[in-house]
Amino acid sequence: MTGEGAKPLLQGVRVLVTGGAQGLGLAIATCMARHGAVVALMDRNRVLVEESASNLPGDGHIGLAGDVTSPEQREQAVSEAFRRLGRLDTLVNNAGIQLHAPAEQITQEQWDRVMSVNLTAVLMMSQLVARRWIDSGSPGSIINIGSLNAAFGMPRRGIYGTSKTAVVGLTRSLAVDWARHRIRVNVICPGYHRTPLYEEYRAKGAIDENRILARIPMRRIGEPGDIGKASVFLSSDLSQYVTGQVLFIDGGYSIYGAAEDAPS
Numbered sequence: 201m202t203g204e205g206a207k208p209l210l211q212g213v214r215v216l217v218t219g220g221a222q223g224l225g226l227a228i229a230t231c232m233a234r235h236g237a238v239v240a241l242m243d244r245n246r247v248l249v250e251e252s253a254s255n256l257p258g259d260g261h262i263g264l265a266g267d268v269t270s271p272e273q274r275e276q277a278v279s280e281a282f283r284r285l286g287r288l289d290t291l292v293n294n295a296g297i298q299l300h301a302p303a304e305q306i307t308q309e310q311w312d313r314v315m316s317v318n319l320t321a322v323l324m325m326s327q328l329v330a331r332r333w334i335d336s337g338s339p340g341s342i343i344n345i346g347s348l349n350a351a352f353g354m355p356r357r358g359i360y361g362t363s364k365t366a367v368v369g370l371t372r373s374l375a376v377d378w379a380r381h382r383i384r385v386n387v388i389c390p391g392y393h394r395t396p397l398y399e400e401y402r403a404k405g406a407i408d409e410n411r412i413l414a415r416i417p418m419r420r421i422g423e424p425g426d427i428g429k430a431s432v433f434l435s436s437d438l439s440q441y442v443t444g445q446v447l448f449i450d451g452g453y454s455i456y457g458a459a460e461d462a463p464s
């Protein structure tokens with residue numbers, strides 16, 4: 201909220217969050233709902249998406265089962281979100297998958313699978329929503345979820361890192377093309393955040409938390425709510441002159457350049 205007695209920042213705002221059943225997507229949706237937004241969650245996990253939507257704070261939220269890589273399911277989810285919520289003001293392209301493989305072993309199937317979720321679907325979902333905004337003359341805000349990996353090469357992350365770097369490029373292109381329609385497009389690049397995806401990689405030994413903490417000047421792993429708060433800003437009028445921007449939320453990871461551990 202903006203202060204005691206003040207209007208909630210996102211009062212009346214309608215939001216669609218892809219990959220919203222858990223993790224960062226759910227945290228973004230929860231934070232936006234707390235600030236007054238009505239949210240549609242879209243996720244390929246049909247059971248969890250309903251449950252997560254029904255647990256969001258406030259009323260009117262909906263869960264939509266759908267895979268962002270399917271043209272039919274994308275169209276159906278976007279149509280249903282506009283119909284059931286009355287309109288949309290913000291789209292959060294959050295759905296994403298990871299895959300670790302040494303560059304010399306990446307297969308085309310792996311490449312296509314990750315790119316279709318992390319990159320192609322971002323353009324296609326954005327088009328579906330933006331065309332409606334352009335036709336109706338009522339603009340909105342698109343928030344893409346990139347990654348710290350968009351700033352660096354990381355071992356065995358060739359597909360993922362490329363997909364997220366491309367999301368940054370796509371964000372800038374969409375921002376330029378659609379600025380005249382007053383559609384804003386920005387990208388949040390999260391550092392390490394404690395989500396089911398993060399915990400899965402930590403359990404597999406693919407993430408060494410102590411080494412990561414040593415590299416983060418703020419000395420903590422991000423909480424999903426940290427991304428939620430930035431999404432509230434990028435969805436609200438507080439950011440009405442902000443477009444095409446890349447916001448790293450990583451406790452300072454991406455600005456730390458020394459070879460030794462960050463100072464405690």
Ligand SMILES: NC(=O)c1ccc[n+]([C@@H]2O[C@H](COP(=O)([O-])OP(=O)(O)OC[C@H]3O[C@@H](n4cnc5c(N)ncnc54)[C@H](O)[C@@H]3O)[C@@H](O)[C@H]2O)c1
Nearest residue numbers: 219222223224243244267268295296347392393395396397
């Ligand atoms: N967790 C982190 O530390 C971190 C860091 C940087 C970037 N990210 C990015 O944040 C986003 C969310 O990550 P997370 O950690 O919450 O992941 P997560 O795996 O915990 O949740 C992702 C959600 O997306 C859904 N999803 C996946 N593919 C889908 C598809 N094709 N269609 C519809 N829904 C789909 C999953 O069912 C799941 O509910 C991703 O884009 C990820 O790359 C996460």
